[in-house]
Amino acid sequence: MQLTDSRDIKAAPEAVWAAILNPEVLKDCVPGCESMTGSVEAGFEAAVVQKVGPVKARFTGVVTFSDIAPGRALTLTGEGKGGAAGFAKGSAKVTMEPIPEGTRLTYEVQANVGGKIAQLGSRIIDGFAKKMADEFFARFQQTVEGPPPAEADGADPETADEAGEASGEKKGWFRRLIG
Amino acid sequence: MPKDHGIGASSKRREDVRFLTGKGVYTDDLALHGQTYAVFVRSTVAHGRIKAINTANAAAMPGVLAVFTGEDFKDVGGNPAGWLINSRDGTPMREPKRPVLAHGKVRHVGDAYAAVVAETYNQAKDAAQQLADDTDIEELPAIIDMKAAAADASNRVHDEIPDNLCFDWGWIEDNRATVEEVFRTAPHVTTLELVNNRLVPNAMEPRASIGEYFPGTGDYKLTTTSQNPHLTRLLVAAFVMGIPENKLTVVAPDVGGGFGSKIYHYGEEALVLAAAKKLARPVRWTAERSESFLSDAHGRDHVTKIELACEKDGTFLAFRTETYANVGAYLSNFSTATPTFLHGTLMAGPYKVPNVYVNVKTVFTNTAPVDAYRGAGRPEATFSLERVIDKMCRELGLDAFEVRRKNFLTPDQFPYTTPVGLVYDTGNYQATLEKAIEMADVAGFGARVAASKARGKLRGLGLSTWIEACGIAPSHLVGVLGSRVGLYDAATVRVNATGNISVMVGAHSHGQGHETVFAQIVAEKLGIPESSVEIVHGDTSKIPFGMGSYGSRSLAVCGTAMTKAVDKIVAKGKKIAAHMLEASEGDITFEDGKFSVAGTDKAKTFGEIAFSAYVPHNYPLETLEPGLEETAFYDPANFTYPAGAYLCEVEVDEGTGKVDVVAFHCADDFGNVMNPMIVEGQVHGGVGQGIGQALCESTTYDETGQLLTGSYMDYAMPRADDVPFYNVDYSCQTPCTHNPLGVKGCGEAGAIGSPPAVVNAVIDALHRGGHTHVTHIDMPVSPNRVWQAING
Numbered sequence: 001m002q003l004t005d006s007r008d009i010k011a012a013p014e015a016v017w018a019a020i021l022n023p024e025v026l027k028d029c030v031p032g033c034e035s036m037t038g039s040v041e042a043g044f045e046a047a048v049v050q051k052v053g054p055v056k057a058r059f060t061g062v063v064t065f066s067d068i069a070p071g072r073a074l075t076l077t078g079e080g081k082g083g084a085a086g087f088a089k090g091s092a093k094v095t096m097e098p099i100p101e102g103t104r105l106t107y108e109v110q111a112n113v114g115g116k117i118a119q120l121g122s123r124i125i126d127g128f129a130k131k132m133a134d135e136f137f138a139r140f141q142q143t144v145e146g147p148p149p150a151e152a153d154g155a156d157p158e159t160a161d162e163a164g165e166a167s168g169e170k171k172g173w174f175r176r177l178i179g
Numbered sequence: 180m181p182k183d184h185g186i187g188a189s190s191k192r193r194e195d196v197r198f199l200t201g202k203g204v205y206t207d208d209l210a211l212h213g214q215t216y217a218v219f220v221r222s223t224v225a226h227g228r229i230k231a232i233n234t235a236n237a238a239a240m241p242g243v244l245a246v247f248t249g250e251d252f253k254d255v256g257g258n259p260a261g262w263l264i265n266s267r268d269g270t271p272m273r274e275p276k277r278p279v280l281a282h283g284k285v286r287h288v289g290d291a292y293a294a295v296v297a298e299t300y301n302q303a304k305d306a307a308q309q310l311a312d313d314t315d316i317e318e319l320p321a322i323i324d325m326k327a328a329a330a331d332a333s334n335r336v337h338d339e340i341p342d343n344l345c346f347d348w349g350w351i352e353d354n355r356a357t358v359e360e361v362f363r364t365a366p367h368v369t370t371l372e373l374v375n376n377r378l379v380p381n382a383m384e385p386r387a388s389i390g391e392y393f394p395g396t397g398d399y400k401l402t403t404t405s406q407n408p409h410l411t412r413l414l415v416a417a418f419v420m421g422i423p424e425n426k427l428t429v430v431a432p433d434v435g436g437g438f439g440s441k442i443y444h445y446g447e448e449a450l451v452l453a454a455a456k457k458l459a460r461p462v463r464w465t466a467e468r469s470e471s472f473l474s475d476a477h478g479r480d481h482v483t484k485i486e487l488a489c490e491k492d493g494t495f496l497a498f499r500t501e502t503y504a505n506v507g508a509y510l511s512n513f514s515t516a517t518p519t520f521l522h523g524t525l526m527a528g529p530y531k532v533p534n535v536y537v538n539v540k541t542v543f544t545n546t547a548p549v550d551a552y553r554g555a556g557r558p559e560a561t562f563s564l565e566r567v568i569d570k571m572c573r574e575l576g577l578d579a580f581e582v583r584r585k586n587f588l589t590p591d592q593f594p595y596t597t598p599v600g601l602v603y604d605t606g607n608y609q610a611t612l613e614k615a616i617e618m619a620d621v622a623g624f625g626a627r628v629a630a631s632k633a634r635g636k637l638r639g640l641g642l643s644t645w646i647e648a649c650g651i652a653p654s655h656l657v658g659v660l661g662s663r664v665g666l667y668d669a670a671t672v673r674v675n676a677t678g679n680i681s682v683m684v685g686a687h688s689h690g691q692g693h694e695t696v697f698a699q700i701v702a703e704k705l706g707i708p709e710s711s712v713e714i715v716h717g718d719t720s721k722i723p724f725g726m727g728s729y730g731s732r733s734l735a736v737c738g739t740a741m742t743k744a745v746d747k748i749v750a751k752g753k754k755i756a757a758h759m760l761e762a763s764e765g766d767i768t769f770e771d772g773k774f775s776v777a778g779t780d781k782a783k784t785f786g787e788i789a790f791s792a793y794v795p796h797n798y799p800l801e802t803l804e805p806g807l808e809e810t811a812f813y814d815p816a817n818f819t820y821p822a823g824a825y826l827c828e829v830e831v832d833e834g835t836g837k838v839d840v841v842a843f844h845c846a847d848d849f850g851n852v853m854n855p856m857i858v859e860g861q862v863h864g865g866v867g868q869g870i871g872q873a874l875c876e877s878t879t880y881d882e883t884g885q886l887l888t889g890s891y892m893d894y895a896m897p898r899a900d901d902v903p904f905y906n907v908d909y910s911c912q913t914p915c916t917h918n919p920l921g922v923k924g925c926g927e928a929g930a931i932g933s934p935p936a937v938v939n940a941v942i943d944a945l946h947r948g949g950h951t952h953v954t955h956i957d958m959p960v961s962p963n964r965v966w967q968a969i970n971g
Contacts, residue, residue: 054892084308086223112883114288115223119469119889122881 001090001113001129006106007137011144013096016103017071019144020094026063029139031132034058040065048080052113052128053121057085072096086115109133181855185703189856194694203433206387206402211461214389215244217451218303219464220293220310221473222285225321225545225884226336229283229292229314237295237310242302244458246310247450248293249282256419258444258509262516263661264346264541272346275337275543277509279419279446279453285316286336286508287545288886289473291446296454296462321884325482325503325542336508336543345506345515345541350523350599358536361497365488369571374957375559377480377505377878378871379894380552384435385466386475390451394459398426403448405431405717406441406687407727410664412719414444414512420452427452431717434689438868439551440475441689442729443512472889477878478552480505481518485563487571488534493582497534498526500563504541504549511550513729515541520660521556521648521730527597528564529608529646529822530586535598545884551729553868553930557647565643565935569942570954579642579939580621583612583824587644590913601648603820606848608644610911614846615642615824618906627828628947636830638841639944643825645932649924650735650819650915667814668732669724670741672701672748674807676793678786679711682744685725686737687717691926692857693733697741699854700920704745705785706772723810731821731924734853739918740813747809752788755807758799759783759791819915821923823847825866827936831944836966838941840870844906845932850914850923858925862907865929871897872930873937877959895959934958945969 009016019025023044027036030048038044043064050059059080067075072095079089090111097104111129113121121128182188197203234246257276264272281292293310297303322328322336328343336343349355362368384404391400399422405411412429416422434441447464454462466474481504488497504518523537572579587608588595595603624640631638651657654665671683682701688694698712715721725737749769756774757764766777775782783791791798792807828842845862852858875895879887888894914921941960945953945968953968 081312083312112881112885114883114885116469116889118288118881118885118887119472120892122879122885122887122889123893 001111001126003109003111003130003133004107005133006104007141008099008101008104009141009144010102013071013098013103016096016105016144019140020074021065025140025143029136029143031135046078046080052117053124055085055117055120057082059088082117084116086113086117088113088117105137107137184709185699186853187855188699189854190695190699190709192692192695192857193698194688194692205384205433205435206389206404207465209389209402211389211391214461214463215296215298215458216300216303217294217296217454217462217464218300218307219291219447219470220295220307220314221470222281222288222290222292222316224285224316224318225288225323226319227285227316228319229281229285229316231315232293232310233313234310236313237306240302240306240309242298243295243306244298245296245454246293246306247280247454249278249280252279252453253282255279255421258414258446259418259512260510260515261512261663262520263663264348264515264519265661266346267349267352272515273340273344274510275340279449287547288884289470289547290508291474294450294454296458321545321882323544323546323880323882323884325505325544328542328544329503329540336545340543343543345510345543348519348523348539348541350519350537354534354598355536358497358499358534361534362486362488362499365496366491367489367571367575369487369567369574370484371567371570371955372484373563373566373955375479375481375483375562376872376876376958377549378478378552378876379472379878379888380438380440380475380478381471381896382436382438382440385468385471386441386445386447387465388448388451389461389463390455391461392452392455392459398428399452399456400428400430401448401452402430402432404434404441405429406434406437406689406729408687408717408719409685409725410442410727411444411448415449415452419449428718428720430719431687434687437689438553439478439555439729442727443476443550445474469889472894473886474547476511476514476548476550477507478549479559479872480549481559483559483563485567487567489571491575493572493575493577493585495530495532495586498532498564499536500526500538502537502539504539505544505546506541507544507546507548509548511548513555514548514550516662517551517556518559521551522560524599524601525557525560525646525648526564527599528561529588529606529644531588531592532586533598537599546880553865554647554927555730557927558869558931558934561643561645561931562935566938566955569935569939573946580612580616583642583644584609587612602817604817604916605913606646606820606822607911607913608822608824611822611846611848612644612824614908614911615826615844618846618908619826619828619842619844621826631830636832637944637948639829639831639940639942639947641827641829641936641938641940641943643932643936643939644823645825645928646820646822647731647927647931648818648820649731649927650815650918651730651732652815653817654814664726665814666726666736667812668726668737668740669722669810669812670737670744671723671808671810672741672744674748674789674792676790678707678789679713680705681713681715682741683715683722684737684741685722685727686733687725687728689728691728691733691861692854696734696854696857697738700738700742701745704742705748706770707785724812731926734920734922735819735915735918735924736813736815738920738922739815740811742919743811743813744809747811748807751803751807751809752785754803755788755791755798756783759797816917819850819918819923821847821849821925821928823928823932825932825936827933827940829937829940829944831941831948831965833948833969836962836964836969838874838960838962838965840874840901840903840937842906843903843933845929846908846911847925847928848911848913848923849909849925849928850912851921852909852912853920853922855909858909859907861925862929863905865927865931866905866933867897867902868930869933870902870937873934873958873960875901875959941965
């Protein structure tokens with residue numbers, strides 16, 4: 001299964017870079033993620049609960065980082081074991097380039113599943129993977145950028161003001177966190 | 180008026196009463212005192228090196244009695260291949276060991292590398308998962324594509340086999356040069372590349388086995404889902420476990436379908452026996468449906484290039500094929516015979532084609548083992564031939580019926596030696612073709628095309644003729660061809676004192692209806708009611724010997740053995756009658772259940788003779804032993820050659836690509852027919868499976884060797900609304916010349932003849948709709964593929 005897409009994020013490449021290496025951010029962005037701990041050097045240990053078609057399982061595994069070009073590109077590789085459900089593994093090659101609006105994040109995802117998920121869920125696995133990727137990057141974008149303006153207006157006018165001040169760049173939870 | 184009794188009657192299947200009322204007894208129905216449960220730990224990767232298996236956690240779990248890994252079986256024998264095939268250069272095939280449990284490497288998804296035995300099924304299941312979690316397997320690149328596997332020595336299913344080839348077989352190698360010369364000079368050559376799609380057998384009853392060990396005597400008992408209990412006993416005892424055959428009983432009780440997949444011995448059978456011995460308790464295992472998908476021997480899976488050389492008028496000059504045949508990760512028992520001697524030898528079809536050359540490269544891949552499945556090699560041969568002939572007819576603008584008529588062997592040419600090594604004893608291919616044309620109302624086809632068109636559908640007519648070699652097989656001949664066993668069969672007819680009869684037969688019935696048909700034959704021959712005859716099968720402790728049920732052989736081979744045993748009973752009965760009637764043996768005749776002195780009214784009934792044999796108060800004890808029980812072995816002189824012609828009509832929806840089979844006509848020559856109803860049922864079942872292969876069934880592994888069609892959500896079995904009402908005829912009969920019943924076998928026919936008829940019909944429909952660029956669509960001819968072909 002292969003998936004290639006890109007997203008424009010209204011944040012500077014350094015902010016995007018820092019976010020993608022932050023286990024807390026990844027935990028919030030990976031759908032169904034229960035825990036994500038560790039370091040970039042040693043890799044992150046992750047636990048994710050997901051349901052693929054008829055198979056629901058808790059996948060545990062390690063995400064490692066390679067081909068690190070700070071601020072520009074990296075590859076995330078991971079394999080999760082889901083017990084009786086089988087396994088899922090894959091890699092995402094992520095590149096970042098500055099654009100006037102912020103950062104263009106391009107990703108090439110390669111994923112494979114094995115065991116019961118492959119036998120029972122293959123029909124839906126491509127759609128599932130795309131949905132997972134879409135959801136991840138949507139959350140990631142939202143986390144880095146902060147809530148969209150309409151919602152932000154209602155929920156936190158102060159954030160919107162701040163975002164306005166920072167030359168059209170929204171300043172979300174994460175940006176505030178890292179200053 | 181049709182007979183209502185004996186040979187030729189449509190006696191109702193007596194076994195169906197228990198099957199349909201839930202009173203059948205299958206392996207999983209047996210409950211044994213002290214029984215334990217085995218669960219297998221199977222690889223989730225297609226190819227991997229086993230680095231470590233930590234059994235400690237699993238062994239300590241509640242209820243766990245024993246844990247086994249490949250290490251425990253590394254010193255016992257492997258499960259052997261039954262046929263030795265030599266490559267074109269004379270070297271013997273590569274035969275990697277097939278262990279009870281994978282050792283060192285796992286070679287396909289579903290390859291069992293460990294097993295857990297526990298008090299309950301759930302405990303065993305939990306511990307098996309623990310064991311899987313505690314196993315370190317280094318995944319290796321999977322070898323899936325056959326041509327890539329044969330071209331890449333760097334990645335190997337078996338480390339000792341560099342090119343992943345089991346063998347590269349030429350048939351007949353000496354004819355290769357001549358055939359090439361014919362192709363160089365032929366006025367026309369048609370070439371077709373095709374795939375014969377891999378099938379999962381999907382017997383209704385999954386495989387199941389129960390092992391028992393009796394420490395007091397050292398005896399073992401294996402109850403298992405087998406088409407072939409004696410062969411299983413031979414393999415598991417002599418080859419794998421080293422148990423003397425007299426210490427092992429194999430019982431195959433009611434078995435819910437096999438279609439080939441239950442011919443073979445599987446490692447699970449050896450495991451439950453070994454575990455039963457270790458624990459001195461019964462050990463049982465029943466496959467889950469997922470396990471069946473992953474580990475039953477699959478069928479077909481050929482990639483073929485076939486060429487037909489002919490005159491411009493369609494007269495065949497030569498066939499040439501190059502086939503890659505998948506054997507999967509290990510050699511299953513018949514896997515080397517299926518793509519060779521059950522395939523290449525049929526590549527002349529029912530035609531008088533002078534030159535044929537067949538090349539088969541058999542390739543190991545990281546997929547489940549592939550072996551014989553209903554038809555086994557002959558459907559592949561028939562599909563290749565009938566598709567390339569259909570393509571040739573279109574290329575040259577010839578009539579498909581005329582081309583067959585022109586090339587058929589004629590009835591006066593039998594016995595006929597084919598260029599691929601068989602001797603057809605008898606046949607009348609013209610008769611079945613004309614019968615099919617009449618049944619299908621080919622004359623009215625044009626009107627039906629118009630009617631379909633009016634409904635917005637394209638209608639097509641597809642013809643396939645077929646022939647097979649079955650009733651396998653003459654032991655001498657198959658020995659020459661590489662078989663490591665003889666393929667005779669045996670039966671014992673035991674007449675009890677009160678005249679009723681138990682017949683112990685080597686053939687195993689798992690849906691075929693032997694219990695009914697065999698009783699009909701015995702009843703007819705002895706002039707007694709069918710209800711007085713009981714057929715006993717599937718128990719090595721009761722039956723002299725048997726080579727099982729497959730290859731449409733039960734009636735032709737075992738039925739003949741039974742008939743010969745009945746003849747011996749009659750011969751002995753005549754001796755007893757001569758004594759009782761005070762006549763000379765030569766004057767005794769036997770008819771309608773009575774032994775009579777010719778030309779007199781002096782007679783004794785069969786029952787009186789039987790009683791006298793067991794209560795020999797007036798009996799020639801000096802010259803004749805008491806009792807009335809005879810055993811016969813029968814080794815056939817030749818294969819049998821049933822043949823036929825099938826016509827399929829389809830409607831294709833151009834908008835969606837959906838194909839509906841709207842009519843299917845079968846004109847078959849099975850020789851003499853013992854029970855017409857059962858023959859029709861066999862043809863229905865076979866054609867249903869063939870339509871399933873043609874339209875629905877696809878076994879798909881992804882490039883990493885994951886089985887993507889591992890359940891009925893993704894593997895499409897044909898349903899009732901995918902098949903039409905069949906029109907079946909078996910009136911064209913040329914009885915087999917070398918068995919006394921004159922029978923040929925009908926079990927595989929439908930699955931052999933139907934796939935090309937369906938595909939030819941689809942191509943015909945598309946051409947009638949103007950889509951003449953479509954020359955072939957690979958099976959399954961799914962709506963997607965048809966739509967792509969139309970719009971491609």
